[in-house]
Amino acid sequence: MPTISRDEVAHLARLARLAVTEEELDLFAGQLEVILTSVARVGEVAAADIPPTSHAVGLTDVFRADVPRPGLTQQQALSGAYATEDGRFRVPRILDES
Template identity: 70%
Template structure:
């Protein structure tokens, strides 16, 4: 366990969180990436909260771990294969019954291209 940042990368992270705050623009950008519409009030609220949370979790940089392999999963996984046996599937009607909009036996989606329908 190291008390100080030990690489350039960690140092820059450490410094960034000592000096920089998450701005309303940063929140708006993140919300856009995550496909979340946000109100003006939410921009203010989340900017403050995300800043506090990120400053806290940036504490992971205090650990010297350059030569440590990452753990993606608690149980080491290799490819899982199984025989290609036909099993039961969901009936399309049952699946489409749960959709917000369905038409002609398919999911109906809003316009996906940049011109009006």
């Protein structure tokens, strides 16, 4: 039976870039425990020699003619941005040092 600690949930939230609250940690730890216990039933199936399926329809390389196709204009691409500057996305600093 899988057990998932509050610390593990906090770690998962960090990995998933979710600034969860203390109350959420309590709630999610309990709920994820219940869900994981249930889904762990996949382990009951003897499947050592069974190949995995990632996709129901076989994936094949898809090609297209090597001709230019119009994409979004710069204006369209920036149309949903929170902030822009000089025709680019303006984002917060990416390094920790200010």
